[in-house]
Amino acid sequence: MNKVQVNTQSHTYEVYLDKALRFRVGDLLSQCLKEKPSSVFVITDSTVAPLYLQDVLSSLPDDLSVSSAIIPSGEQSKSFKEYENLLSQALKNGLDRKSVIIALGGGVVGDIAGFVAASYMRGIRFIQMPTTLLAHDSSVGGKVAINHELGKNMVGAFHQPEAVFYDTDVLFSLPQKEWRAGFAEVLKHGLILDKSFYEWLQKNVTDFLSIDNELVSSLLARSIAIKAEVVSQDEREQGIRAYLNLGHTLGHAIEAVSGYGKITHGEAVVIGIVFAMKLSERLYKIDLDIPAFKAWVESFGYETVIPKDLDHEKLLEAMKKDKKTEAGIIRMVLLKKLGEACVEKVETDVILSLLKES
Amino acid sequence: MNKVQVNTQSHTYEVYLDKALRFRVGDLLSQCLKEKPSSVFVITDSTVAPLYLQDVLSSLPDDLSVSSAIIPSGEQSKSFKEYENLLSQALKNGLDRKSVIIALGGGVVGDIAGFVAASYMRGIRFIQMPTTLLAHDSSVGGKVAINHELGKNMVGAFHQPEAVFYDTDVLFSLPQKEWRAGFAEVLKHGLILDKSFYEWLQKNVTDFLSIDNELVSSLLARSIAIKAEVVSQDEREQGIRAYLNLGHTLGHAIEAVSGYGKITHGEAVVIGIVFAMKLSERLYKIDLDIPAFKAWVESFGYETVIPKDLDHEKLLEAMKKDKKTEAGIIRMVLLKKLGEACVEKVETDVILSLLKES
Structure with missing residues (x-):
């Protein structure tokens, strides 16, 4: 046990x-x-x-x-x-x-x-x-x-x-889609707080079908421990707990605009993570090696771009409903580097122009 | 202020x-x-x-x-x-x-x-x-x-x-009925925890129409201070906060069975308080001077007996829905003496027979 x-x-x-x-x-x-x-x-x-x-x-x-x-x-x-x-x-x-x-x-x-x-x-x-x-x-x-x-x-x-x-x-009875739904949060925990876990995942998890009980137990225990650490520091989401929202501002918006249940939460979050990584690279002039991240997650069948049929203005409106929004200004979780997150106010036009590019 | x-x-x-x-x-x-x-x-x-x-x-x-x-x-x-x-x-x-x-x-x-x-x-x-x-x-x-x-x-x-x-x-723009609704909780605070406040009320408040701003301020400040003291000791109702429920087990049941809004909460609570006082006298072999209490509250227009048209079995069933109930056994707030409350498990047949008498 x-x-x-x-x-x-x-x-x-x-x-x-x-x-x-x-x-x-x-x-x-x-x-x-x-x-x-x-x-x-x-x-x-x-x-x-x-x-x-x-x-x-x-x-x-x-x-x-x-x-x-x-x-x-x-x-x-x-x-x-x-x-x-x-x-x-x-x-x-x-x-x-x-x-x-x-x-x-x-x-x-x-x-x-x-x-x-x-x-x-x-x-x-x-x-x-x-x-x-x-x-x-x-x-x-x-x-x-x-x-x-x-x-x-x-x-x-x-x-x-x-x-x-x-x-x-x-x-082990779950379909691939369900593994994708869950693994998004696992890799997110690495990205925001634990670079070595993120690198361990990239090395050890390359195919859901080959995961065995031992690997999934290690993976879950480590992912839960990160989550537990964040929660213990910030139970009521006043501070660093917001980091867990990486990829969720756009992810939730994609779910809402496409209609809940059409795309899984985890799949939407991965698209949101790619978006947040791009924004981070642009704002902080850093390199997060997005091509490597995309190649890795695409090998599990994740989408990494916003579905073409979703209206950008509607996505933006939905992003404004995010609980981190203050006085109408969107606040997003971004990455200063791999394993280090922050929360940043982002101007509406910056988001909209990146939505159009994505 | x-x-x-x-x-x-x-x-x-x-x-x-x-x-x-x-x-x-x-x-x-x-x-x-x-x-x-x-x-x-x-x-x-x-x-x-x-x-x-x-x-x-x-x-x-x-x-x-x-x-x-x-x-x-x-x-x-x-x-x-x-x-x-x-x-x-x-x-x-x-x-x-x-x-x-x-x-x-x-x-x-x-x-x-x-x-x-x-x-x-x-x-x-x-x-x-x-x-x-x-x-x-x-x-x-x-x-x-x-x-x-x-x-x-x-x-x-x-x-x-x-x-x-x-x-x-x-x-001061409230009708008498609203004063009755509120004053029930004021006198309850005296009964459960502060005998001197209860006696002060009996002496000073004999008629709602003659209450002035000064008297109502003193009365409210003192009643709120008792409530605040209880809450500070027991925010999540694990212990003594339950005392505030004096009269409420039957009071809520009267409201539910007669249909919410037919009788005010405070009026129902006073009937419940009289019931709890009777039960206390019976179980603890004490004298709470119920006739004096009844005469005092009746002078404000309170009812002190259960409305005749309410079915006793239905009242009992409603009392069992009380949040203090544990594993089907009703727990009521009773008085050990004036100014001292306790919580007691009470057998269904004891309650039912007193309901029939009341």
Whole structure:
């Protein structure tokens, strides 16, 4: 069993990484919860439910009151309607302040189930059980949210989980597209804070199909440790936590303008990273070796240019809705060099002209 | 200007009490906010807007971006629909993370505007401007929420305001019913924690019509100071903060079963307090002089018995939805003596038989 500790102001918790964790949820709960849950409510989605829900439910003790809910899989479920629906089910199932919610799924499930936990009776405990590579990132750090038609993750909270249970088995049934979705955040962690990790990735990860359990465990533990370090320094995103947003200002805009779910978050973020690298080279007169980065990520099937059918003005408007924007001025995460990020105010016309070139 | 300081783990803030504060909001904002707001969004209701909204807007500096929203007055507005609607307006008005929401109104406005502030972009700053006597209570302590048809305040957060601006002028235009609604929480503060304040109230407050500005200021400052003390000791309601719930387990149930808005919160709480006092006398073999309490509050027009048309089984079911309930067992705030509260698990049949007697 690998463990990574996450320290935040509100509390400290562990990320447990191992094979077959889904069969040991009951034991893990009693290990990591100070106070016994009065009941457990498992929230999952229609893709994950047929694969793993029964394993999790069967692993819970017989004398525990357990209920579950299944949301449709996909980003569309991070809606007000689904949020209200889950809260209604929580109430009908009799959840109280000592109950625990388990978010079993990818980032969508973690985000919405986490926001349900954050706001149900003003906040109850929850556990993240990521089932995708991408969710290694969102499951650590306590950012939970739903979407609004005017912007992604616009409504939410900071609510740390009690623990993260990560069953690495489940990753090997994921399609290539899902690996791309998640690996974008892994490489991002290297780019913003750890050049040696970035170089280790470029050397060791050249093909998703050849990744084995040992490699994915090292990769996840290292990526989560970087995320955990950032979160511990800046739980509420006042400072360096914003670095995690590298590639996200444009990435979110691409998702919003093309319609959520059309392009995966990770794929959009990689396009956003290339954009941020170009802007960094231009503003700081540096060389980030973008051709090498593009060649490497293209070998995994990532796109590196903005889809041709997206309107530049619309992208710009969507970028202005970014949460880092202050008084109408876009603030982007850029790179001073590989492994060193910063946040910079960028003029609208600079962005627009680079959008037109890209 | 009277000031009461509220200390919480998250931060310290001031309650400003004075005449004509609504004309000085701009100045007060620059006094109490460390960082200048990028914009201000005033949320108020259809009763308050025609009376005071313009005063507040006019008091804000011309170079500040200001917008406002008016919700229908009444408890019905603490709904998912209104919540989503306000978030949409916040987005359309371009609020960002440095924006400030002003909640101008009674408890309903404070609760929903506070939850909008707590969840918009995962939390932005807000200011409480109470316009009722009742809201002196809810505006301090950071509890914000909306209702669910299965229970009041079931969805919300703990989100402390940056400050409370309390214009005492506005209280004198309130009808008697509103005074009753608010005074219930004032006398509750005495009952649970400060016998001398309770006795001072019984002696000095015998008629709402004869209350002058001086008396209401003393009364509010003292009541708020008790609330602030409780909150500072227990921000997230893990312990003694639950005492503030005296009368609320049955009070909320009466509101829910009779339909929100039919009977005011404060009126329902007084009936709940009488019920809790009876239960306390029975369980602890003490004498709380309930006849004196009843005679005093009835002189203000409070009811002290449960409305005849409410079904006891339904009341019991609603009481079980209380947030203090654990594993199906109702926990109520009771009095060991005047000025000393406690939380006690109470068997269902004990509650039901007392409901039938009441």
